[in-house]
Amino acid sequence: MDIETPAALIDRRRMAGNIKRMQEHLSSLGVRLRPHVKTSKCIEVARAQQDAGAVGITVSTLKEAEQFFAAGFGDVLYAVCIVPDKLDRALALIRKGCALTLLVDSVAAAEAIVAKGKAANQKFDVMIEIDSDGHRSGVRPEAPELIAIGQVLQAGGATVKGVLTHAGSSYDLDTPAALQALAEQERALCVRAAERLRAVGIACPEVSIGSTPTAIAAQHLEGVTEVRAGVYVFFDLVMSNVGVCTPQDVALSVLTEVIGHQPEKGWVIVDAGWMAMSRDRGTQRQKIDYGYGAVCDLDGNPIEGLIVSGANQEHGIVSRRDGAADAGVVEHFPIGTKLRILPNHACATGAQYPAYLAVTPAGDATTWPRFQGW
Amino acid sequence: MDIETPAALIDRRRMAGNIKRMQEHLSSLGVRLRPHVKTSKCIEVARAQQDAGAVGITVSTLKEAEQFFAAGFGDVLYAVCIVPDKLDRALALIRKGCALTLLVDSVAAAEAIVAKGKAANQKFDVMIEIDSDGHRSGVRPEAPELIAIGQVLQAGGATVKGVLTHAGSSYDLDTPAALQALAEQERALCVRAAERLRAVGIACPEVSIGSTPTAIAAQHLEGVTEVRAGVYVFFDLVMSNVGVCTPQDVALSVLTEVIGHQPEKGWVIVDAGWMAMSRDRGTQRQKIDYGYGAVCDLDGNPIEGLIVSGANQEHGIVSRRDGAADAGVVEHFPIGTKLRILPNHACATGAQYPAYLAVTPAGDATTWPRFQGW
Numbered sequence: 150m151d152i153e154t155p156a157a158l159i160d161r162r163r164m165a166g167n168i169k170r171m172q173e174h175l176s177s178l179g180v181r182l183r184p185h186v187k188t189s190k191c192i193e194v195a196r197a198q199q200d201a202g203a204v205g206i207t208v209s210t211l212k213e214a215e216q217f218f219a220a221g222f223g224d225v226l227y228a229v230c231i232v233p234d235k236l237d238r239a240l241a242l243i244r245k246g247c248a249l250t251l252l253v254d255s256v257a258a259a260e261a262i263v264a265k266g267k268a269a270n271q272k273f274d275v276m277i278e279i280d281s282d283g284h285r286s287g288v289r290p291e292a293p294e295l296i297a298i299g300q301v302l303q304a305g306g307a308t309v310k311g312v313l314t315h316a317g318s319s320y321d322l323d324t325p326a327a328l329q330a331l332a333e334q335e336r337a338l339c340v341r342a343a344e345r346l347r348a349v350g351i352a353c354p355e356v357s358i359g360s361t362p363t364a365i366a367a368q369h370l371e372g373v374t375e376v377r378a379g380v381y382v383f384f385d386l387v388m389s390n391v392g393v394c395t396p397q398d399v400a401l402s403v404l405t406e407v408i409g410h411q412p413e414k415g416w417v418i419v420d421a422g423w424m425a426m427s428r429d430r431g432t433q434r435q436k437i438d439y440g441y442g443a444v445c446d447l448d449g450n451p452i453e454g455l456i457v458s459g460a461n462q463e464h465g466i467v468s469r470r471d472g473a474a475d476a477g478v479v480e481h482f483p484i485g486t487k488l489r490i491l492p493n494h495a496c497a498t499g500a501q502y503p504a505y506l507a508v509t510p511a512g513d514a515t516t517w518p519r520f521q522g523w
Numbered sequence: 524m525d526i527e528t529p530a531a532l533i534d535r536r537r538m539a540g541n542i543k544r545m546q547e548h549l550s551s552l553g554v555r556l557r558p559h560v561k562t563s564k565c566i567e568v569a570r571a572q573q574d575a576g577a578v579g580i581t582v583s584t585l586k587e588a589e590q591f592f593a594a595g596f597g598d599v600l601y602a603v604c605i606v607p608d609k610l611d612r613a614l615a616l617i618r619k620g621c622a623l624t625l626l627v628d629s630v631a632a633a634e635a636i637v638a639k640g641k642a643a644n645q646k647f648d649v650m651i652e653i654d655s656d657g658h659r660s661g662v663r664p665e666a667p668e669l670i671a672i673g674q675v676l677q678a679g680g681a682t683v684k685g686v687l688t689h690a691g692s693s694y695d696l697d698t699p700a701a702l703q704a705l706a707e708q709e710r711a712l713c714v715r716a717a718e719r720l721r722a723v724g725i726a727c728p729e730v731s732i733g734s735t736p737t738a739i740a741a742q743h744l745e746g747v748t749e750v751r752a753g754v755y756v757f758f759d760l761v762m763s764n765v766g767v768c769t770p771q772d773v774a775l776s777v778l779t780e781v782i783g784h785q786p787e788k789g790w791v792i793v794d795a796g797w798m799a800m801s802r803d804r805g806t807q808r809q810k811i812d813y814g815y816g817a818v819c820d821l822d823g824n825p826i827e828g829l830i831v832s833g834a835n836q837e838h839g840i841v842s843r844r845d846g847a848a849d850a851g852v853v854e855h856f857p858i859g860t861k862l863r864i865l866p867n868h869a870c871a872t873g874a875q876y877p878a879y880l881a882v883t884p885a886g887d888a889t890t891w892p893r894f895q896g897w
Contacts (some may be wrong), residue, residue, distance in 0.1 A: 153608070153609070153612075153897065154608070155897060156897075187836055187837070207799075207834055209837040210837060229782065229785050229794070229837050229838065230782045230792070231782075232562075232780050232781070232782050232794070232858055232859050234527070234528070234780060234857070234859060234860050235527070238527075246846075254783050255783055255784070255844075257857065257858045258783070258858055261858075263769075280785075284790050285792070285833075285835060285838055285840065286782075286783050286785070286838060333547050339613060396666070405606060406605065406606050407606070408604045408605075408606050408632075408660075409604050409629055409632070410629070411654075418604070418660050420603070420606070423871065424583075424801075424859050424874060425897075427801075427802055428801055428802035428803040428804070428868075428871050429797075429802040430802070430804070450670075459658060459659075461691060462561055462583055462870060463583040463584060463603050464603065464659055464660060465562070466659065483631065484606060484607070484608050484629060484631045484632055485608060497797065497802050500793060500798060500875070501874070502895075502896060503604075503857070503888050503895050503896040504896075519602060521875075521876075521877050521895060522876060522877040523527065523528075523529060523532075523799075
């Protein structure tokens with residue numbers, strides 16, 4: 150491949166396999182898949198997910214909502230709690246025809262939505278975030294505030310579209326049993342929250358759960374209507390350590406080139422530093438620490454034991470994970486050698502690039518833009 | 524300030540103070556300052572450095588060279604060893620009139636430059652990278668290869684413009700004595716390398732050293748012609764821990780907004796996650812670990828003991844560094860409260876944004892674009 154380095158490559162065959170696997174699994178469990186497009190921020194990737202059967206998208210910023218709506222994605226769930234300041238921007242998008250669903254986890258935010266809805270004569274679609282594992286946001290399914298939020302929204306003229314949770318603590322697990330248990334906890338607690346709302350006369354039609362590991366681990370999804378997952382489209386080394394993919398499934402890699410050596414130390418210096426890989430060190434606390442990434446040959450086959458052990462802005466240090474110094478690094482990896490690096494975290498690595506290069510098995514590369522900012 | 528969050532703010536008064544301090548220090552030591560623009564990737568920031576007396580710029584990518592040359596910066600040092608694949612792109616820039624200096628640390632790369640120079644009838648300006656502290660690239664000042672590289676370049680028709688080193692291990696230090704010792708080591712070893720080249724008839728007019736900590740710590744710079752430094756223009760929490768600035772000097776901050784709470788845990792949830800802060804955890808192994816950043820009020824005054832202790836893509840968890848749970852977080856930081864977060868590493872945080880907002884003491888904000896990619 151005659152591509153300038155560093156570059157973010159998408160292996161289209163692997164990506165298609167990842168999309169098919171998740172879609173078939175969730176379809177077999179009788180739920181819709183609403184992919185989280187924060188991973189790719191790329192229209193072409195989301196279209197491939199949609200073409201495989203996904204319904205609607207999940208976004209993490211209003212810019213994502215705007216960009217994807219402009220590209221024809223009309224059913225958008227903004228899965229971060231909205232603050233009053235951002236309601237005008239959300240409203241503008243709805244007025245353009247976007248079916249945008251908002252999220253809240255507090256009475257204060259619900260009241261702000263209601264006030265804006267009345268002032269603007271707009272019936273907002275709103276979901277309530279449930280905390281199913283204590284890792285971040287949301288109200289506990291048994292909290293009195295859950296009912297209070299629902300009542301504020303319903304009484305104020307908003308539509309309580311449903312409840313939503315994200316068992317993000319699944320990233321800390323690495324056994325099938327633990328993942329299945331968390332998947333069932335995520336499902337059961339979110340369904341329980343919906344039942345509490347329904348018991349006080351709030352319809353709550355949607356029950357939306359998901360994270361890539363729990364989505365894959367789920368054995369049944371009774372009471373759930375949709376699953377959200379993002380990183381599965383590319384997978385990465387963190388997901389490999391969690392146990393829901395292998396390094397051979399990872400569809401995103403960074404193409405890099407050897408620019409120098411420190412032979413006594415067994416170091417190969419490459420032009421993929423942290424700007425190219427991101428600063429994400431998500432495998433640091435997992436069972437295999439890959440440094441800043443796992444080194445593969447140009448065809449994407451992992452070179453056993455070789456990682457990016459250190460990174461400056463535009464320099465990566467490639468060495469053996471066991472610390473052994475290979476005295477033959479200059480001969481094995483001469484200047485100009487091209488390598489591919491699998492990332493710890495596909496969402497973070499992708500974000501370093503204005504575009505991906507999507508590569509077919511035949512080697513044809515197409516530029517797929519992605520966007521940056523808020 | 525009516526600014527959508529998250530946003531990357533530059534405090535122009537602080538930035539001007541940082542620029543003045545470094546320029547005056549290096550001018551007093553009788554050397555030129557060639558700022559590293561990889562920190563800002565922003566024309567307006569580099570112009571402020573130039574206006575204060577800087578001579579030329581340092582870049583880490585050819586895209587930086589191209590972008591800054593197009594904006595009128597004609598004297599550019601590309602301070603990452605060049606590989607054969609990138610010579611055509613460098614040549615194209617030189618042919619447009621850019622005084623571009625290249626870098627090598629191997630005979631193989633020197634030979635590639637010589638071959639390209641002969642084929643293209645171009646006399647390249649080249650510096651040789653010296654390893655003065657073992658942290659990354661470069662040849663040791665006493666290595667036979669140093670002379671071999673110089674001779675390959677000179678015999679092949681390239682100009683050996685000088686020697687260059689970067690004592691990047693200064694980031695691991697935190698006492699004035701250790702910093703001064705490393706600054707002297709960086710100076711002495713780079714000067715020694717130049718002397719070895721001169722002794723075999725290679726003129727080597729330039730001796731270029733630098734990192735922000737060693738530049739500040741240097742007591743004298745005999746034999747040095749120029750110093751390179753980058754992060755000093757903004758400073759950050761890593762530099763504060765190293766001891767070369769205070770948090771009150773940090774000119775880059777992220778404006779964020781409170782989007783929720785977990786009151787039992789004392790957590791405030793903000794809309795600055797790792798996408799807004801970067802994944803850089805550079806203070807993790809330093810004397811004060813600031814998590815993903817130090818929390819300040821809207822005016823930029825640090826709120827003692829409050830940090831971003833956790834981060835997901837678009838969620839930051841603000842809590843006390845000592846782990847104590849403040850039961851009054853909802854009242855102290857209601858939804859919609861705006862805060863400013865000082866970053867661990869200004870180069871990494873800036874890279875997450877398509878533009879900065881440069882703010883004057885009067886509160887006027889101007890958009891200063893920055894660029895992404897290679």
